[in-house]
Structures are given as structure tokens and as C-alpha cells.
Amino acid sequence: AQSVTQLDSHVSVSEGTPVLLRCNYSSSYSPSLFWYVQHPNKGLQLLLKYTSAATLVKGINGFEAEFKKSETSFHLTKPSAHMSDAAEYFCVPLSSQGGKLIFGQGTELSVKP
């Protein structure tokens, strides 16, 4: 069975500094993986997705993630945080059964001025 662990429930960074949100998945094979963002009182927005193509995936708003099979990781990064990046971020693998998305626990990102 697939599962996902977001290693930090809350991350706080200063504006202009790098962002790292960590995600580890467990699976017997390389899954498809997504990162979604949810701003307060807003809907879910897809940041990026990995689907067995290039291991370094570039998404919207300057975010990117690198799929590392040896480490079973799919960490989300951004070189320079902006105040508007403050939100909840979800690492989401695609289940091999029924096309379902399996949401991680989420990481709340705070950005300090």
C-alpha cells in the first residue's frame, strides 16, 4: 500500500529565503506524485506533478520538486519565499488502485517579513 509522510507540520521562513518542504513516500514502485497548495479559505491548486518523466519537476510560482527514488522523497523547494506563499501544502501520491489521490498530513508554511 502507498503512504506519504510530510516530515514537518509547520515550516517558518523569512521572506526572500529558500523554502524546503519535505515529503517521503512509501511504495513498491515509483508512483505519480503531486504537490497541491491551499491558501486560507481558498480551494486546492496544483503546484506540480511527477509522472515518471524528468525527475526534476518545475511548477508554478517558482516552485520545483525533485523525485529521488533511492531516498523515496519528493521534496518541494523554492529559492526565495514570498509573503504570498504562506499557505498549506500537501504532498499527494496517486494510488495504484482506482486512480485515487492520497493526501499527506500537510505542511503549513509561514513567511515572515
Next chain:
Amino acid sequence: SAVISQKPSRDICQRGTSLTIQCQVDSQVTMMFWYRQQPGQSLTLIATANQGSEATYESGFVIDKFPISRPNLTFSTLTVSNMSPEDSSIYLCSVVYGDYGYTFGSGTRLTVV
């Protein structure tokens, strides 16, 4: 991409009553999903809504509590029955289109008093 219209956006309901949430998609999609997001929590899949057949429920969710209809390829409803305050959550529908294209509705914020 598919565009989802979800109604109502929010509601306050009395305990013991039922609420039906509608999800309308602007294109035909095979797979539709219903999620629940309890306060401060991640998303949990309730069920997969299949056109022309019974919905497939996840562990911990039953049809009597969350009946689902899927009359065609663009529409689905989720009913939250005999509500209690513990049902206060955000309910979201999601569809998949093309290859790995998952879209979410804006959600229904339900408060049970």
C-alpha cells in the same frame, strides 16, 4: 482542464437534518471523487462516484451516511445525512481528466449546530 462548480459554498445546518452538495463539471469525466477536510486536517477520501453504478466507499464511510448519486458524466451529488456537529467540515469534489489531470471544486463549508 475541467472546471467544477460546487454548490452550496457554505451552509449552517441543524443537527439531525441532511444536506445535499452538488458538483457540476463542464466536461464529461469518468472518475469523480468526494473528499472531506475536517477542521485543521488534511483531505480524506470519502468515495469514488461511478457513473451508472454504486459509489465505492473508503473505509470508515458508509452509504447510509453519505449517499452519492452520479446520474451522468458531468454531475454528482453527495448527501450528508442525519448530521451531527462532528460532520462540520469542508466537503470537496474532484475529477480527473486526461492524463493525471486532477481538479478540485472550491468546496462546501458545512457547519452543524
